[in-house]
Every structure is written in C-alpha cells, then in structure tokens.
Amino acid sequence: MPGNYKKGYRGENELVHMLAKKGFMVMRAPRSGRINLPSPDVIAVKSGKVYAVECKSRKNGFKVPAEQLEELLQWEKIGGSETYVAWKIAYKGWFFIPLKKVMENNGNVGKGFCAENGKPFDEIFGE
C-alpha cells in the first residue's frame, strides 16, 4: 500500500517536528535498514522522561497486531517509556491512546474508542 506508506511517513514527520518545537529530543525509526528489534515509530525524550509512540494515519479504524502490541509493551515495561498509539484523524489532529487501553481493547482502535480514550497532543506534551 504505497499510498498508506507515504501518508504514514508524512504523518510521522509532522509529529516529529511538533515534538521538536515543544523542546523534545526526538528520533524516528528507520524505514530501511531495519534491525529486527522491536521499535516504535518515534521516540521523544525530555529531562530523562521517555515517550514511545506508534503512529497511524488512517481514514478509518484499525487493529494493532498482537505482536506489535507486545513489542510496544517491552518499551514500556523494560525501557520505562510512556507508550502511546497515536492516530492522526483528518481535520481533527492527533490523538494519543495509552498502550494499556489499546491492549485492553485487543488492539482495536475505532473512532468511538479513540474519542473516549485518546488524549490531544497538548495534554501529553505540553501547551
């Protein structure tokens, strides 16, 4: 799905720069040269606090595969990061759903679920 791929890339890129503007140090996962180790799309760090973010830019709801949830959980449990699935909804912006909530819902993320559990950017990363 090259369309989704490009959209996802643009989405991540936007998020990375939003975080940098808020004074976070950020790293985006490589697209090529993957290392076969679990990794979120974006890591943001400030004052020793780590955020791991898996980004989705989709028109409709989606399911995060169980394997990917497990990998993200490692970043939370072992890495000590605060971990989110971030959904960019057109005309509404980004919503950050805590990994735990997504796991409780078996990886399913729909619009109602997102409205209930997703937090806006500023709530997590500051005004």
Add this chain to the structure above:
Amino acid sequence: MPGNYKKGYRGENELVHMLAKKGFMVMRAPRSGRINLPSPDVIAVKSGKVYAVECKSRKNGFKVPAEQLEELLQWEKIGGSETYVAWKIAYKGWFFIPLKKVMENNGNVGKGFCAENGKPFDEIFGE
C-alpha cells in the same frame, strides 16, 4: 567514502545487538529520510534511563565536529541522556568516551586519549 560508510553501518548494527542482548530497548537513527533534527546514531533505554551513543568505526583517531558535539550535548542537557562517543577499535572492541571528555578535548579523539578516557562496554551497560 563508501568504505567508511559501510564499516560504520556494520559497527552500529553490532552495537545495537550487543545492547539488545543486555536487555536494552534500542533505536538506530535512520540512514535515509533524515529529519533535520539533532540525533545520535543509537539510543538505548532501560528502566527509564536513556543512553545516547555516537558511533565511530575508524582505524585512526578522528575529530568530532563542533556542530555534532553541540547536538549531542542537547541530548544530554535537554533529553537527560547519558551521552557517549563510542569508538570501535579493531581487535580491541568498543570504547565509550563521555561526551564531556570529548568536548573538553575539542572533539579530538586519538588512541592515547581513548585509552585514558574510554570505558569498555561492560562497565557502562553491565556484565
């Protein structure tokens, strides 16, 4: 210098897997699709502690450019990471020199300097 490039890539890859074996969550900076934001080569995270590592695989000494030192310093000061310049010396392995030491030496890293200030992998990341 495609030779150095390849060597550097292999070096980073090796380090990333050494860290993973020690139970760190790791991310390697992208080679392509760079985001024009300061970034070390490798980030390693465990229990909320962040390490930022700039990797060098060189036969001889080298100089880390002032601009790159400043970028790494941001990861330390703003991100709160422990930051190292890591040199892989053939047949001797990796040596991790604290960023501060490298800065005090104006970015110059030679073999004597490395012997004096570089720490082996296990000393930092555990036996």
